[in-house]
Each structure stands twice: as structure tokens, then as C-alpha cells.
Amino acid sequence: MFGVTILGNNSAIPAFDRHPTAQVVTLNDQLFLFDCGEGTQMQFSAYKIRRSRINHIFISHLHGDHYFGLIGLITSFSLLSRTQDLHLYAPAGLEQILKLQLEAASTTLCYQLHFHPITSEGILVDEKKFSVECFATRHRIECWGFIVREKKKPRKINKDVINQYDIPAAFYDRLKEGEDYITKEGNIIRNEAVTVPSKAAKSYAFAADTVYFEEIADKVKGVTMLYHESTYLKDQVDRAADRFHSTTVQAAAIASKAGVEKLLLGHFSSKYEVLDEFLAEAKEIFSNTQLAIEGCTYRI
Amino acid sequence: MFGVTILGNNSAIPAFDRHPTAQVVTLNDQLFLFDCGEGTQMQFSAYKIRRSRINHIFISHLHGDHYFGLIGLITSFSLLSRTQDLHLYAPAGLEQILKLQLEAASTTLCYQLHFHPITSEGILVDEKKFSVECFATRHRIECWGFIVREKKKPRKINKDVINQYDIPAAFYDRLKEGEDYITKEGNIIRNEAVTVPSKAAKSYAFAADTVYFEEIADKVKGVTMLYHESTYLKDQVDRAADRFHSTTVQAAAIASKAGVEKLLLGHFSSKYEVLDEFLAEAKEIFSNTQLAIEGCTYRI
Numbered sequence: 001m002f003g004v005t006i007l008g009n010n011s012a013i014p015a016f017d018r019h020p021t022a023q024v025v026t027l028n029d030q031l032f033l034f035d036c037g038e039g040t041q042m043q044f045s046a047y048k049i050r051r052s053r054i055n056h057i058f059i060s061h062l063h064g065d066h067y068f069g070l071i072g073l074i075t076s077f078s079l080l081s082r083t084q085d086l087h088l089y090a091p092a093g094l095e096q097i098l099k100l101q102l103e104a105a106s107t108t109l110c111y112q113l114h115f116h117p118i119t120s121e122g123i124l125v126d127e128k129k130f131s132v133e134c135f136a137t138r139h140r141i142e143c144w145g146f147i148v149r150e151k152k153k154p155r156k157i158n159k160d161v162i163n164q165y166d167i168p169a170a171f172y173d174r175l176k177e178g179e180d181y182i183t184k185e186g187n188i189i190r191n192e193a194v195t196v197p198s199k200a201a202k203s204y205a206f207a208a209d210t211v212y213f214e215e216i217a218d219k220v221k222g223v224t225m226l227y228h229e230s231t232y233l234k235d236q237v238d239r240a241a242d243r244f245h246s247t248t249v250q251a252a253a254i255a256s257k258a259g260v261e262k263l264l265l266g267h268f269s270s271k272y273e274v275l276d277e278f279l280a281e282a283k284e285i286f287s288n289t290q291l292a293i294e295g296c297t298y299r300i
Numbered sequence: 301m302f303g304v305t306i307l308g309n310n311s312a313i314p315a316f317d318r319h320p321t322a323q324v325v326t327l328n329d330q331l332f333l334f335d336c337g338e339g340t341q342m343q344f345s346a347y348k349i350r351r352s353r354i355n356h357i358f359i360s361h362l363h364g365d366h367y368f369g370l371i372g373l374i375t376s377f378s379l380l381s382r383t384q385d386l387h388l389y390a391p392a393g394l395e396q397i398l399k400l401q402l403e404a405a406s407t408t409l410c411y412q413l414h415f416h417p418i419t420s421e422g423i424l425v426d427e428k429k430f431s432v433e434c435f436a437t438r439h440r441i442e443c444w445g446f447i448v449r450e451k452k453k454p455r456k457i458n459k460d461v462i463n464q465y466d467i468p469a470a471f472y473d474r475l476k477e478g479e480d481y482i483t484k485e486g487n488i489i490r491n492e493a494v495t496v497p498s499k500a501a502k503s504y505a506f507a508a509d510t511v512y513f514e515e516i517a518d519k520v521k522g523v524t525m526l527y528h529e530s531t532y533l534k535d536q537v538d539r540a541a542d543r544f545h546s547t548t549v550q551a552a553a554i555a556s557k558a559g560v561e562k563l564l565l566g567h568f569s570s571k572y573e574v575l576d577e578f579l580a581e582a583k584e585i586f587s588n589t590q591l592a593i594e595g596c597t598y599r600i
Contacts, residue, residue: 013376014342038372039339042314062404064375072338072368076313093404100400104362104393106441141406 002027002150002202004227005297006266007043011231011245012065014038015270019294020065023227024049025148025204026297027130033057034146034206040069041076047295052082056125056132059090060208061143067094071101078109085112089124089134091142092117118144121219135219137210140244145207145216147223153198155191162194204300205260209267211241212250217257225300226260227292229267234281245269248278252285262300266292302327302450302502304527305597306566307343311531311545312365314339315570319594320365323527324349325448325504326597327430333357334446334506340369341376347595352382356425356432359390360508361443367394371401378409385412389424389434391442392417418444421519435519437510440544445507445516447523453498455491462494504600505560509567511541512550517557525600526560527592529567534581545569548578552585562600566592 003026008019020037031053033040044051051073059067067090077086088094095115102109116124118134125132129151134144154176167181167189175181181189205220207228220226231245240247246254248265255263263286265278272278275291282289290298303326308319320337331353333340344351351373359367367390377386388394395415402409416424418434425432429451434444454476467481467489475481481489505520507528520526531545540547546554548565555563563586565578572578575591582589590598 013379014345017345019342038369039342042319042339045314045317062401064372064401064405068368068372069338072364075364079313091404093400097397097400097404100393100397101362101364104391104397104441105364141404 002204002300003297004204004225004264004300005047005049006292006294007040007047007049008035008037009266009268009292009294010065011267011269012063013270016273018268018270019043020068021060021267022069023206023292024054025206025300027148027150029053030055030130032132032148035060035066035208036068036070036073037065038068038072041073043294051077052080052084055084055087057086057088057090058124058132058134058144058146058206059088059094060137060145060206061139061141062091062093062097063141063209066209070094071098074098074109074113075102075105075107077111078107082111085114087114087116087125089116089118089132091144092119135216137208137216138213138244139209139211143208143210145205145210145219147203147205147220149203150201152201155195155197158194158196165189165194167194202300207254209244210246211244212246212254214254214257217254220254220258220260222258223260225262225264225298226255226258227264227266228254230265230278230282231267231269233272233277248281249285252282252289255286255289261288262298263289264292264298265289302504302600303597304504304525304564304600305347305349306592306594307340307347307349308335308337309566309568309592309594310365311567311569312363313570316573318568318570319343320368321360321567322369323506323592324354325506325600327448327450329353330355330430332432332448335360335366335508336368336370336373337365338368338372341373343594344373351377352380352384355384355387357386357388357390358424358432358434358444358446358506359388359394360437360445360506361439361441362391362393362397363441363509366509370394371398374398374409374413375402375405375407377411378407382411385414387414387416387425389416389418389432391444392419435516437508437516438513438544439509439511443508443510445505445510445519447503447505447520449503449523450501452501455495455497458494458496465489465494467494502600507554509544510546511544512546512554514554514557517554520554520558520560522558523560525562525564525598526555526558527564527566528554530565530578530582531567531569533572533577548581549585552582552589555586555589561588562598563589564592564598565589
């Protein structure tokens with residue numbers, strides 16, 4: 001399973017029971033949290049997110065609607081006697097904010113919180129089955145997007161044919177990596193004859209808050225699903241630029257230029273109660289678009 | 301109207317759709333906010349609280365469940381173009397926490413926020429029709445309770461009898477203050493003959509978080525309604541003491557010693573889903589007890 005669950009899809013001021021930004025990406029047994037607006041820990045309860053599985057949190061920028069729920073989550077983890085380490089990737093200024101709040105409460109967390117300040121584009125997490133990298137967006141203050149990539153998966157042994165060949169089981173791992181097998185007699189058994197490819201590795205890009213910024217299309221090129229903010233409808237293009245935000249059409253243009261498979265729109269302005277026009281406008285440019293709706297999970 | 305509306309009645313970890321501490325006291329056209337746990341601004345929307353009427357916020361202490369919603373509220377006020385001054389009374393350490401968060405976002409509030417650090421017991425606000433004072437409770441860190449008092453109201457002119465006397469209208473204000481009127485002939489018209497008393501001035505004490513601390517009974521002596529925390533049922537008396545919290549029976553004992561009219565219990569531990577035993581236990585000691593339930597308003 002590789003999917004994203006939306007916990008908050010609204011811009012700065014909570015409205016119409018929509019919450020500030022927070023998304024949980026599930027990749028098999030791992031959960032990643034992208035941004036953590038006020039109320040995120042309550043959204044975990046509302047949508048039955050297993051918070052104990054979160055070991056990595058990524059904060060795009062230090063506007064409050066993207067992180068004011070973090071200190072509550074961090075302290076609740078401690079009240080719930082968390083033991084695993086927690087890795088937090090965020091702009092450097094966040095460390096002192098958290099530290100002051102913990103000190104004011106005389107709180108010592110009962111688990112290890114590793115703060116990783118983000119300083120430049122590149123890989124943040126590199127594990128066996130996935131990686132997470134960051135890229136700069138263009139916003140009123142320093143802001144980062146993130147890409148989670150599954151790693152290329154090994155090929156699978158084709159069980160229907162493998163027994164027709166005399167290949168020792170000890171060699172199977174090398175078959176999965178794509179090697180051919182050479183028999184004692186010197187005959188080559190081509191890898192493709194005995195394995196099948198696994199599903200393609202997928203990827204998810206969270207483009208955080210950003211004004212229309214064409215370079216993002218290069219940065220997220222070819223990802224499976226792109227989340228791009230769309231604070232406004234297309235007629236608000238000037239207001240969007242003023243406030244370092246994007247419109248429907250701009251988000252769709254980035255998706256199109258980047259050649260992604262699917263586009264997810266969010267960070268809707270509180271001026272809109274009804275959202276269907278967001279979908280209609282974006283689909284004119286990029287048909288495989290969905291709206292990020294709270295409580296819904298989107299398969300990547 | 302003098303009443304208190306409960307926005308959060310739970311202790312540290314949000315649970316069972318119960319929220320961390322926040323209460324709005326309404327006194328005629330004024331709203332006072334006591335504590336501001338995470339999600340308070342969403343609770344304002346849920347319960348249609350007119351946030352623009354809040355000019356005074358009081359924070360009891362710097363445990364997160366009593367103030368993590370404050371920075372969100374303060375910045376939303378600015379996004380909503382608030383113009384009136386806002387007065388914030390809190391332990392001194394909060395000022396730097398708010399300052400850092402505003403700086404990290406490059407935010408300048410569009411209204412005046414006056415931070416008043418609480419340093420000792422006494423009057424915090426003294427206006428014509430009400431006052432607010434603070435008193436120390438006993439908790440793991442510095443913690444303050446608050447009392448809102450209506451001021452003694454002027455007497456009312458008794459319209460049924462006033463015309464039987466030859467008293468100039470210019471003297472009516474002095475009649476309302478309780479003075480007798482002396483006629484030109486030197487006759488005394490006793491104030492009680494021409495005025496009636498107004499309703500008694502009422503008062504509300506918010507005793508924040510506290511371990512059982514008998515001195516609180518003196519500090520809140522005779523208030524109309526006392527809110528006292530009751531994190532635990534009576535069988536958890538040792539745990540309550542360890543954690544600087546109180547039980548049902550302890551809260552009721554304080555209410556009884558203080559001779560208050562009504563007791564309101566809150567700050568329930570997340571270990572309890574069902575709350576009716578809180579009421580039953582407290583009522584054995586102090587019969588005029590109610591549970592603080594979110595969304596409910598209690599007349600003081």
C-alpha cells in the first residue's frame with residue numbers, strides 16, 4: 001500500500017470544518033507526516049491514524065497553518081509513553097520554538113526527538129525500501145516540498161517456469177536482482193526467462209505552499225502523484241501571486257509540464273465554501289486531477 | 301448575562317472528542333477567554349462564539365493543553381483584520397514563545413497585542429463594571445487561577461413611588477448610589493423609600509490546574525460559581541497528588557469550605573470515557589455540582 005490520507009486541506013484560517021494542512025503518507029508499514037497544522041492530533045483520532053507508526057515528520061515551512069499542531073503531537077507522544085525515536089525535518093528556526101515550549105512546561109520527552117534542519121535540496125532519508133528528498137518551492141518565507149520514492153523493487157521469480165531449470169535456490173536472490181544464470185555446462189539462462197518484473201516503483205511529491213514556479217515541474221518530473229496547492233480559482237491569479245500562492249490552472253500546468261500521472265489539489269482558501277469549481281478548472285488543463293478531501297485516502 | 305461556555309473539558313491528551321482546556325466567560329457584551337488549548341479557534345466556530353468580542357485572554361500556566369491553541373488564535377485574529385487591542389495575561393515565559401513564532405513566519409500582527417506577565421496575586425483588570433483578579437494555585441509549574449467579579453451595581457429608582465416625592469431628576473444618580481435626599485425644608489427622604497436594590501453582583505472563579513490546596517478555599521471564598529479541576533475520581537487520590545491534580549471529592553471539599561453557590565468540574569483524565577461518576581462522587585460532598593460539558597453554557 002502506498003497512499004496519502006488528507007487530514008487538513010484548508011489554507012490559513014480553519015473554516016467550514018476544514019483544517020489546516022496535514023497529510024499522512026502510508027508506505028507499507030511506514031507512516032510519514034507532511035505538515036502538522038493545529039488540530040492534527042485530533043484528526044488522527046477522528047480518522048483512526050495509527051500515530052505510533054509515524055517515525056518521520058516533515059514540515060514545509062514556518063507559517064502556523066503548517067506546524068502549530070506539532071508541539072501538541074510531540075508532547076502527546078510523550079504522554080503516551082512513546083519509545084521509538086522520532087525524526088523531524090524542518091526549517092532550522094523550528095528547533096528553538098519547540099525547545100522553548102518544552103522548557104516552559106518543564107517537560108523532558110520520554111523518547112528521542114532528532115531534529116534535522118533542512119538547509120538545501122537533496123535526500124533527507126535514504127532507507128532500503130524508500131527515500132525522501134526535499135526541493136525548494138517559492139513562497140513568502142523559506143519553504144520546502146518533499147518527494148517520497150519507493151525504491152526499485154527486485155524482480156520476482158516466475159514460479160510457473162522456474163522448476164523447468166536446474167537453478168540452485170541459493171541463486172534466487174541474484175535472479176531477483178536481474179542476473180542471468182550460467183549452468184555448469186556454460187549455458188546461459190536469461191533472467192527474463194525465469195523472472196517477471198515487479199510493479200514499477202512509485203513516488204509522491206508534496207509541493208507545499210508555493211506561488212506558480214515553473215521549476216517545480218522539473219523537480220517533480222515524472223512522479224506518480226503530485227500534490228500541488230491551489231489556494232484560489234483561476235480568476236484570482238493576481239491575488240495568488242501577491243500572496244505567494246497558486247491557482248487551479250497553475251497547479252494543473254505544473255502537473256502537465258512535469259508529466260505526472262495524477263494531481264491532487266489542496267490548501268483551499270477560506271473564502272470558498274464550495275469546492276467543485278476547483279476540480280472543473282484544473283481538469284480542463286490536466287484531466288487526472290482530484291481534490292484533497294479530509295478523511296479520504298488516495299492511492300498513489 | 302453572566303455565564304461560562306465550555307470549549308474544552310479534558311486533561312492533557314485529547315480523547316473521546318473532548319478537547320483541552322478553554323472556557324469563554326460572557327459578561328454582558330464582554331467575552332473573556334480562560335486558557336486556550338489546541339483547537340480552541342475551531343471550537344469557536346463549532347459553538348458560534350463571537351471571537352471578535354474577546355478583548356482579554358487569561359492563560360493559567362504553560363502546560364501545552366492550556367495554551368497550544370493561543371498562537372493560532374492570535375494569528376487568525378490578524379488574518380481576520382482585527383483592529384481592537386487584545387490584552388493577554390499569562391506567565392512571563394509565554395511572551396518569548398509567541399514572539400519567536402511570529403518572527404519565524406515574518407508576521408506582524410495588524411492589531412495591538414498587550415502582553416501582561418502575571419507576577420503576583422491581585423487585580424489584573426479593573427474596569428467600571430467588572431474586575432478580574434488572579435490567585436496562585438499549586439501545580440507542577442507556576443499556575444494561576446482567576447476570578448471575574450461583577451462590580452456592585454447601583455440601586456434602581458422605584459418608579460412606582462418616585463413621583464410622590466419632589467426630587468429633582470439631577471439627583472437620581474446620587475439616589476442610585478444610595479444617598480438620602482434632603483428637601484429644601486430639611487426633611488430627609490430615606491434612600492430605601494425611593495430605590496430598590498439591584499441584583500447582587502456575581503462572581504466566577506476558574507481554579508485552573510491544581511493539586512488539593514486548602515488555601516484555594518480562602519482565595520475563592522463566597523464566589524457564585526467555582527470551576528475546580530477534577531482530573532480523577534476519588535479512588536485515584538494518590539495518582540492525583542503525584543501529578544499535582546485533584547479528585548472529585550477534593551474539588552467538592554474546596555467548594556464546600558469556600559461557601560460557593562455552585563461548583564463546576566472539569567479537566568477530566570483521558571482514562572475516563574464515561575463521566576457520570578464524577579458528578580455522583582462530588583455531589584455527595586457538595587450537592588450543587590455540575591460537570592463542565594463542551595458546548596454547554598452555565599449561568600453564573
